[in-house]
Amino acid sequence: xxxxxxxxxxxxxxxxxxxxxxxxxxxxxxxxxxxxxxxxxxxxxxxxxxxxxxxxxxxxxxxxxxxxxxxxxxxxxxxxxxxxxxxxxxxxxxxxxxxxxxxxxxxxxxxxxxxxxxxxxxxxxxxxxxxxxxxxxxxxxxxxxxxxxxxxxxxxxxxxxxxxxxxxxxxxxxxxxxxxxxxxxxxxxxxxxxxxxxxxxxxxxxxxxxxxxxxxxxxxxxxxxxxxxxxxxxxxxxxxxxxxxxxxxxxxxxxxxxxxxxxxxxxxxxxxxxxxxxxxxxxxxxxxxxxxxxxxxxxxxxxxxxxxxxxxxxxxxxxx
Numbered sequence: 001x002x003x004x005x006x007x008x009x010x011x012x013x014x015x016x017x018x019x020x021x022x023x024x025x026x027x028x029x030x031x032x033x034x035x036x037x038x039x040x041x042x043x044x045x046x047x048x049x050x051x052x053x054x055x056x057x058x059x060x061x062x063x064x065x066x067x068x069x070x071x072x073x074x075x076x077x078x079x080x081x082x083x084x085x086x087x088x089x090x091x092x093x094x095x096x097x098x099x100x101x102x103x104x105x106x107x108x109x110x111x112x113x114x115x116x117x118x119x120x121x122x123x124x125x126x127x128x129x130x131x132x133x134x135x136x137x138x139x140x141x142x143x144x145x146x147x148x149x150x151x152x153x154x155x156x157x158x159x160x161x162x163x164x165x166x167x168x169x170x171x172x173x174x175x176x177x178x179x180x181x182x183x184x185x186x187x188x189x190x191x192x193x194x195x196x197x198x199x200x201x202x203x204x205x206x207x208x209x210x211x212x213x214x215x216x217x218x219x220x221x222x223x224x225x226x227x228x229x230x231x232x233x234x235x236x237x238x239x240x241x242x243x244x245x246x247x248x249x250x251x252x253x254x255x256x257x258x259x260x261x262x263x264x265x266x267x268x269x270x271x272x273x274x275x276x277x278x279x280x281x282x283x284x285x286x287x288x289x290x291x292x293x294x295x296x297x298x299x300x301x302x303x304x305x306x307x308x309x310x311x312x313x314x315x316x317x318x319x320x
Contacts, residue, residue, distance in 0.1 A: 001016070001019075001120065001121075001230050001232075001266055002016050002019045002020055002121060002316075004023060004110050004121045004122060005021060005043050005125055007042055008020050008279060010042065010067075010071060013269035013270070013271065014074040014075055014077065014078040014269075015073065015078055015267045015268070015269040015270075017072075017075035017077035017078070017213055017233075018075045018076075018082070018211075018267070019073060019117070019120075019121070019267060020038070020041075020074055020075070020175055021033055021038060021076075021079060022095060022102070022117060023081075023117075023121060024037070024038070024041070025095060025103065025104055026104060026109075026114070026312065026315070026316075027315060027316060028220070029211070030100065031103060031104040031108075032103035032104065033101070033102055033103075034100055034101045035069075035072045035076065035100040035101070036100070036318065037122055038072050038075065039068045039069070039071075039072055040189050041065030041074065042068055042071065042072075043068065044249050050220065057068065060289055063174050066099055070278050073220060076097065076099075076100075076102075079095065079097045080097055081101055082267070082287055083095075083097055085288075085291060086113065086290055086291045087285040087291065088292070090206070090294075091105070092111065092112070092113060092291060092294045093111075093290075094107075094108030094111040094113050094114050095108065095115060105244075107215040109248055109308060109309065109312055110301075110305045110308065110309075111290070111304055112140065112289070112293060112294045112301075112304060113286065113287075113290040113291045113292070113294075114264040114308055115136075115140075115265075115305075115307060115308045116137075116140075116286045116289060116290060116305040117265070117286065118284065118307075118311045118312070118315075119133050119137060119228055119265040120228070120264075120265040120266045120267075120309055122311055122315075123228070123229065123230075124137070124228045124229070125232070126314070127306075127307040127310050127311060127313045128306065128310040128318065129309065131303070131306065131307050131310075134226070134228055135162075135166070135229065135299070135306055136300070136303050136304055136307055137226060137228065137265060137305075138160045138162050138205055138226050138261075139160060139222065139300050140289060140300065140304065141160065141205070141206050141226050141263040141284065141289065141293075142158040142159060142160050143210070143292070143293040143297060143300065144225060144263070144284055144288070144289045144292040144293040145158045145206055145208040145263075145284070146158035146208060147292040147293060147297065148284075148292055149208055149209075149210050149220070149222070154212070155211045155212075155213075156208065156210050157182065157183075157204065157208065157211065158207070158208035158210055159179065159182070159206070159207050159208075160205065160206060160267075161175065161179060161201055161204050161205060161206065161207050162201050162204070162205035162206070163200035163201040164227065164317075164318070165201075170193070170199070172201070172316070173187070173189040175201075176189040176249060176250070177186065177189055179207060180250065180251075182217070183207075183209055183217075183219075183221065183254075184211075184215050184217060185209075185254040185255070186250040186251065186252055186253070186254055187223065187250060187251035187252035188245065188250070188251050189249060189250065189251065190248070190249055190250055190251050191251070192247065193248065199269050199302065202240075202245060202249055203225060203238045203239040203240070204224075204239060204245065205224055205225050205226040205263075205294070206223075206224030206225075206226065206261065207221070207222070207223060207224070207258075208221070208222040208224070208261075209221040209222065217254070217255045217256075218255045218256050220256070220258075220259070221254060221256070221257075221258035221259070222259050222261050222282070223239065223242050223245065223258040223259070223260055223261065224239075224260070224261035224262065224263055224281075224284075225238060225239040225260075225261070225262055225263070225280070226262070226263045226264075227262070227264050228264070228265055232266060233272065233276070234263060236279050236280040237278055237279050237280070242257050242258040242259070242260060243257050246258070257294075259281060260279055260280065260281025261280075261281050261282040261283075261284060261307055262276065262281070262282070262283055262284065263289065264283075264284070264285055264286070265286055266285060266286060267286045268283065268285045269283055270304075274319065
């Protein structure tokens with residue numbers, strides 16, 4: 001995850017350098033950024049020997065200039081992959097990527113991808129006063145999970161269980177009772193459990209399920225956790241395994257145990273993906289969330305656009 005005020009180290013994953021290219025494009029007055037500008041900033045931000053060290057094992061590269069060009073190529077390859085992940089013709093990726101330039105598309109400021117990227121780089125509190133970036137993100141994640149489970153047809157439900165709750169009852173026990181009733185599973189909260197000082201939501205943020213027409217027990221349920229901060233990798237195991245969570249908090253464990261999901265606004269690098277998926281469950285990263293949740297729900301879209309507009313004004317004002 002990049003530091004928005006510093007060029008990534010030469011040894012950082014390509015995903016970090018691609019984020020840097022996107023950030024510089026959004027900051028630029030011309031709303032575009034070239035490979036040459038990237039290499040210039042890389043030279044300023046990193047010592048030449050550090051750049052060379054990133055490619056010590058590559059016998060084909062001879063000298064700092066080739067090393068820099070290789071880093072630039074890796075970053076642009078990552079941008080191309082993001083475009084493919086979101087669908088080249090969908091318009092969901094807010095940048096146009098050429099061989100040596102990345103440019104912001106018309107309307108790119110308002111895209112869900114841009115909101116997720118800004119949330120990743122600047123944090124949940126970067127938005128305007130009174131707007132909680134973390135809660136907007138949870139609503140977006142609920143929408144992404146709904147879409148992934150096949151949202152059309154009225155058989156999929158996705159709710160935000162995370163605290164503070166805005167739809168479900170505010171109290172943990174009452175909220176769990178309401179959730180179990182809606183799912184037709186779990187039997188409500190388990191009585192006699194002592195309330196913990198930091199219980200709030202029990203680390204459970206998003207609950208989604210696919211209903212059968214008979215509404216009997218035994219269905220696909222997803223338990224999801226959201227993490228927006230830089231320490232997301234430290235929270236990947238915060239949500240207990242579903243059998244432990246349900247066994248402790250619910251009166252009856254669902255007949256088919258829920259699957260785990262983990263939501264982040266970041267682009268998880270390839271080296272971290274396997275570990276994150278193993279311990280976090282189904283991963284929803286920036287590209288997956290943007291590809292699933294960009295359409296529809298105009299009230300939610302208005303929120304993320306307003307949040308992003310504020311962050312962009314502050315960012316661009318600081319660099320103008």
